[in-house]
Amino acid sequence: MKIAAVRGFRDILPEESAVWQRMETQARASFAAYGFSEIILPVIEKTELFARAIGETTDIVEKEMYTFTDRDESSLTLRPEGTASVIRAYIEHSLSHREPVSKLFYLGPMFRRERPQKGRYRQFHQIGAEILGRDDPLIDAELLLMLNDFFTALRLDVAIDVNSLGDAACRPRYRESLRAFGESKLAVLCENCHARLQRNPLRLLDCKEPGCRQAMADAPALTDFLCDPCRDHFTRVQAYLHQENVAFALNPRLVRGLDYYCRTSFEVIAQGLGSQNAVCGGGRYDGLVEQLGGPAVPGIGFAIGVERLVMLLQTQEHDLSPAPDLFIVPLGEAAESQAFSLARRLRQGGARVELESGSRGLKAQMRRAGKLGARYVLILGENELVAGKGTVRDMQSKSDRPMAIDLTLPAPAMIEAIRNVSSQPSADKD
RNA sequence: GUGGGUGUAGCUCAGCUGGCAGAGCACUGGGUUGUGGCCCCAGGGGUCGAGGGUUCAAAUCCCUUCACUCACCCCA
Numbered sequence: 001m002k003i004a005a006v007r008g009f010r011d012i013l014p015e016e017s018a019v020w021q022r023m024e025t026q027a028r029a030s031f032a033a034y035g036f037s038e039i040i041l042p043v044i045e046k047t048e049l050f051a052r053a054i055g056e057t058t059d060i061v062e063k064e065m066y067t068f069t070d071r072d073e074s075s076l077t078l079r080p081e082g083t084a085s086v087i088r089a090y091i092e093h094s095l096s097h098r099e100p101v102s103k104l105f106y107l108g109p110m111f112r113r114e115r116p117q118k119g120r121y122r123q124f125h126q127i128g129a130e131i132l133g134r135d136d137p138l139i140d141a142e143l144l145l146m147l148n149d150f151f152t153a154l155r156l157d158v159a160i161d162v163n164s165l166g167d168a169a170c171r172p173r174y175r176e177s178l179r180a181f182g183e184s185k186l187a188v189l190c191e192n193c194h195a196r197l198q199r200n201p202l203r204l205l206d207c208k209e210p211g212c213r214q215a216m217a218d219a220p221a222l223t224d225f226l227c228d229p230c231r232d233h234f235t236r237v238q239a240y241l242h243q244e245n246v247a248f249a250l251n252p253r254l255v256r257g258l259d260y261y262c263r264t265s266f267e268v269i270a271q272g273l274g275s276q277n278a279v280c281g282g283g284r285y286d287g288l289v290e291q292l293g294g295p296a297v298p299g300i301g302f303a304i305g306v307e308r309l310v311m312l313l314q315t316q317e318h319d320l321s322p323a324p325d326l327f328i329v330p331l332g333e334a335a336e337s338q339a340f341s342l343a344r345r346l347r348q349g350g351a352r353v354e355l356e357s358g359s360r361g362l363k364a365q366m367r368r369a370g371k372l373g374a375r376y377v378l379i380l381g382e383n384e385l386v387a388g389k390g391t392v393r394d395m396q397s398k399s400d401r402p403m404a405i406d407l408t409l410p411a412p413a414m415i416e417a418i419r420n421v422s423s424q425p426s427a428d429k430d
Numbered sequence: 431g432u433g434g435g436u437g438u439a440g441c442u443c444a445g446c447u448g449g450c451a452g453a454g455c456a457c458u459g460g461g462u463u464g465u466g467g468c469c470c471c472a473g474g475g476g477u478c479g480a481g482g483g484u485u486c487a488a489a490u491c492c493c494u495u496c497a498c499u500c501a502c503c504c505c506a
Contacts, residue, residue: 303506331464
């Protein structure tokens with residue numbers, strides 16, 4: 001009986017992991033430019049951490065977490081997101097005492113037990129970044145700038161949506177106003193929205209049901225309810241973005257699903273991913289550190305969905321695994337044994353070398369070399385063994401122009417000699 | 431958790447109202463005793479997702495089940 005991977009969990013095969021690596025490298029580069037350092041976090045935390053950070057009544061905490069009881073009866077959970085852990089670590093190691101501002105990024109697997117679909121898995125990966133310690137608009141803008149730079153560097157065509165969710169001073173008033181408005185439209189709202197009305201009225205704004213959209217079209221706007229400090233903050237964030245020509249759309253219906261968000265909130269939306277089209281989401285969470293037992297330190301951050309981003313990159317280009325510089329073709333057992341050592345020497349000299357089995361025919365091996373896209377082929381047959389010289393061919397040249405290379409040369413000299421094969425001035429009449 | 435779609439070769443998929451399990455690509459060997467790509471010939475590969483039922487006969491019809499997938503929900 002075959003054993004398959006667990007539902008919602010999957011393997012990343014080389015074709016995809018190559019794209020993955022490229023994206024990760026770019027993230028590290030972009031984040032470093034803005035002064036972020038990596039924090040490597042555990043995958044398991046106490047359940048209580050997420051319950052308190054994300055919100056007891058969110059879907060994530062209520063029905064999507066992989067929670068289990070450890071042998072000592074404590075309740076542990078596979079992390080469903082990264083921000084809570086960053087803040088736990090921030091408090092635990094008193095980072096606020098060491099420096100006034102911490103810029104941290106992390107990457108790794110997250111776990112949510114949802115029904116899998118395109119762009120949504122039970123184990124998925126996020127790259128996240130957090131800035132703890134500053135709440136001025138410049139910081140919000142800087143974080144968005146960094147995101148913009150990152151997506152631009154990857155040549156991805158995405159749209160950034162921005163909104164302000166207000167804070168503890170103004171949001172409650174808005175929530176009540178929205179609830180009242182929702183009550184008045186009760187008859188036309190869908191069943192889901194009836195539930196939202198009770199649990200989280202803000203979510204009425206982003207229902208996809210056409211009827212609900214229409215009903216909520218002239219609902220009170222959050223922007224009209226912002227208190228003066230929040231309004232001012234948001235205005236200045238936008239001013240910085242304009243100053244740097246960052247394209248973004250103001251989306252007053254943008255609502256985030258985690259309870260801790262306030263003020264500046266944003267999403268990065270991509271085309272061509274189906275319904276799971278948010279590749280990045282984030283926002284400010286000023287009360288969260290305090291709420292988790294730390295000092296009153298403001299914070300803002302985002303998380304990028306790696307799988308979704310990789311899917312995007314794959315539709316735009318396809319990376320191939322690296323082609324070997326040299327493909328060694330041994331003919332027979334004696335040649336194979338020599339080729340084995342030769343391959344190792346050249347690899348240690350820095351060349352990418354592929355080696356076939358000496359039991360296969362010349363034609364088959366040449367075919368394989370062509371398939372892999374090898375630049376040069378070195379043939380090691382009876383003749384070559386006697387002469388102590390390998391026959392080298394440049395696979396990119398159409399004419400058959402083999403060169404004999406001395407097998408006793410040290411690796412660097414041999415690599416040099418092989419490279420020279422293609423620059424030989426011998427009659428080349430392509 | 432709720433709906434829809436799909437399960438046949440390594441991959442993409444044909445296979446009608448039941449009648450010998452198929453194609454393309456990939457892989458292997460050959461056409462040229464030692465020179466790839468194009469072309470030609472040949473070959474290996476299958477529990478037709480699983481279990482049960484109907485039938486002389488099931489990939490095909492019926493039931494059950496599992497998996498995958500898309501959407502809702504939610505989110506990255």
